[in-house]
Amino acid sequence: MFKHILVPIDGSATSMLAVSKATALAKTFGSAVTALYVVDPYPFTGVGADFAYGQAQYLSAATAEANAALDAARKALTEAGVNVTTVVGEGHAVHEGIVRAVESTGADLIVMGSHGRRGLEKLVLGSVTQRVLGLVHIPVLVVRD
Numbered sequence: 001m002f003k004h005i006l007v008p009i010d011g012s013a014t015s016m017l018a019v020s021k022a023t024a025l026a027k028t029f030g031s032a033v034t035a036l037y038v039v040d041p042y043p044f045t046g047v048g049a050d051f052a053y054g055q056a057q058y059l060s061a062a063t064a065e066a067n068a069a070l071d072a073a074r075k076a077l078t079e080a081g082v083n084v085t086t087v088v089g090e091g092h093a094v095h096e097g098i099v100r101a102v103e104s105t106g107a108d109l110i111v112m113g114s115h116g117r118r119g120l121e122k123l124v125l126g127s128v129t130q131r132v133l134g135l136v137h138i139p140v141l142v143v144r145d
Contacts, residue, residue, distance in 0.1 A: 002029045006107035008036045008098045008128075011069035014113030014145040019073045021143050022111040026082040033082055034105045035073040037066040038089045038097030063088065095131035102136055110140045 007022045009015035019035065026033050039062045070086040077084040087105075091097025102110065114129040133140055 002026075002031045002109040004105060004107045005031045005033045005109045005111055006036060006098070006101055006105055007033060007073065008038065008094070008101070008110070008112045008132075009069050009073050010037065010094075010113075011065060011072075012113065012115070014115055014143065015069070016072065016076070016113075017145065018111050018113040018141075018143040019076050021141060023077055023080045023082055025109070025111065025141075026077070027080060031082075031109075033077055033084045034101065034107065035070055035077070035084060035086045036089050036098065036101045037069050037087075038091050038094045038101075039063065039066055040092055040094075041090045093131075094128045095135065098128070098132050099135050102138065108138055110136065110138065111143065112140065113143045113145065115145065 002025060005022050005026055007018055009019065022033055025031060041059065066088045070088070074084055074086050087101065089097040089101050091100065101107070110132065112129055112132065114127070129142055
């Protein structure tokens with residue numbers, strides 16, 4: 001039924017629950033899985049020498065965080081016998097990186113975590129999951145903590 005599952009992760013416990021659900025689905029359907037971590041490559045909008053130093057430090061830390069999260073997802077999926085590819089994507093907003101990954105991988109299902117924010121916190125912070133749901137035209141399985 002599903003040939004390629006995209007699992008956007010952020011290193012949280014909720015995203016690892018999504019990895020677990022994707023693992024079970026991939027085993028059931030014989031699906032390939034792509035685990036995706038989206039990094040904003042240009043989070044700063046400054047000028048001058050201090051900006052370049054801060055940018056380099058940020059990219060180094062963000063890449064290390066992405067690799068650690070992807071390694072954990074890769075380990076869980078491969079131990080279960082699932083074919084997995086890991087990708088560090090880029091996007092000024094995380095949902096943009098996820099939508100691009102859907103297009104580039106040909107995924108036909110997204111399995112992603114939602115932190116379940118409500119009320120004012122949801123309005124202020126927004127919801128990556130909600131934005132993805134509004135932009136993609138493939139099924140999305142939302143895993144809640």
